[in-house]
Amino acid sequence: MNVGIIGAGAIGLLLASYLSEDHAVTLYVRQEQEEERPIIRDGQASRLVRIRKIDRLESEDLVFVATKSYDIKSVIPFLKRLACPVMFLQNGMDHLKWKEQLPHVLFGIVEHGAMRTAPFEVQHTGKGRIRYGNQEVANLSSKQLCFELESDMEAVLLTKLFINVVINPVTAYYGVENGSLLEMPYREEARQLFDEMRTIFPHHDITYSEIERIMKNTSKNRSSMLRDLEYGRRTEVEPILGYALRQATTATPRLSFYYEQIKQREGPQ
Numbered sequence: 001m002n003v004g005i006i007g008a009g010a011i012g013l014l015l016a017s018y019l020s021e022d023h024a025v026t027l028y029v030r031q032e033q034e035e036e037r038p039i040i041r042d043g044q045a046s047r048l049v050r051i052r053k054i055d056r057l058e059s060e061d062l063v064f065v066a067t068k069s070y071d072i073k074s075v076i077p078f079l080k081r082l083a084c085p086v087m088f089l090q091n092g093m094d095h096l097k098w099k100e101q102l103p104h105v106l107f108g109i110v111e112h113g114a115m116r117t118a119p120f121e122v123q124h125t126g127k128g129r130i131r132y133g134n135q136e137v138a139n140l141s142s143k144q145l146c147f148e149l150e151s152d153m154e155a156v157l158l159t160k161l162f163i164n165v166v167i168n169p170v171t172a173y174y175g176v177e178n179g180s181l182l183e184m185p186y187r188e189e190a191r192q193l194f195d196e197m198r199t200i201f202p203h204h205d206i207t208y209s210e211i212e213r214i215m216k217n218t219s220k221n222r223s224s225m226l227r228d229l230e231y232g233r234r235t236e237v238e239p240i241l242g243y244a245l246r247q248a249t250t251a252t253p254r255l256s257f258y259y260e261q262i263k264q265r266e267g268p269q
């Protein structure tokens, strides 16, 4: 297949490095750049990947959007020119709205952890799956990168929203690793956020122990929101907490508190 990936950040590089083993990959970046080069993943060079500036985006068999949620709007004009399927990979829920504007949209949830360590270099920090819907893409999975088709992708996205709403702001505000939320006093804070999420989405099928399992499995992780604050970057608080707050019809004081706090502390927009 011909695969396009927009964004040479952590997730874009991770996908490019694995997918280049079986597919012809083009990585679309912001800068003027035209070359063929490997991606360095955990110190090992991948097969060659084409690098192109985003304004040269053209139809591929599949295009992934691997920017942060708040940067999607900068790529929409280029995506509108395409006739091929486009898969969004962001955390949060704000990006669901883009499906109204594009003909052929899929959504994916990345369970891997990745960190860009230098231009075109990435560390694969946690292994998982990429769960996606709303339509099957044949021949995407390989031995090292597993894609799983989901029948109810909106439910999968909402479960990920619960996880990010409960874990990210508390870890970011207190500067602690995910595993700390299993202990007091953070456990109480996290639990309150979960309870407020339940009032907003009362019909969503999720238990607190599912979220505790993620806290255990990622206990040594510093959440993406915490890392964004530590590096003085903009966070994804808007598509995560902001989205949840916009759905609320009753008071959700803990969600509002964390939303305000993260907004005050995050880097420039």
Ligand SMILES: NC(=O)C1=CN([C@@H]2O[C@H](COP(=O)(O)OP(=O)(O)OC[C@H]3O[C@@H](n4cnc5c(N)ncnc54)[C@H](OP(=O)(O)O)[C@@H]3O)[C@@H](O)[C@H]2O)C=CC1
Pocket (backbone or CB within 6 Å): 006, 007, 008, 009, 010, 011, 012, 028, 029, 030, 054, 066, 067, 068, 069, 071, 074, 075, 089, 090, 091, 110, 111, 112, 113, 114, 115, 116, 224, 236
């Ligand atoms: N990293 C992780 O472990 C995980 C991340 N995710 C989600 O995946 C998404 C991407 O995260 P991540 O890879 O960490 O983010 P990064 O910030 O590492 O990468 C985003 C990349 O998008 C690029 N970009 C932004 N706008 C454009 C544009 N107009 N054209 C081309 N490239 C553009 C940025 O370019 P530039 O470098 O020039 O700024 C940057 O390289 C987020 O929504 C995140 O929540 C989900 C699960 C795990």
Ligand SMILES: CC(C)(CO)C(=O)C(=O)O
Pocket (backbone or CB within 6 Å): 091, 163, 164, 167, 168, 178, 214, 218, 221, 222, 223, 224, 225
């Ligand atoms: C699952 C979790 C909380 C892992 O750190 C995550 O998705 C994030 O940090 O954004």
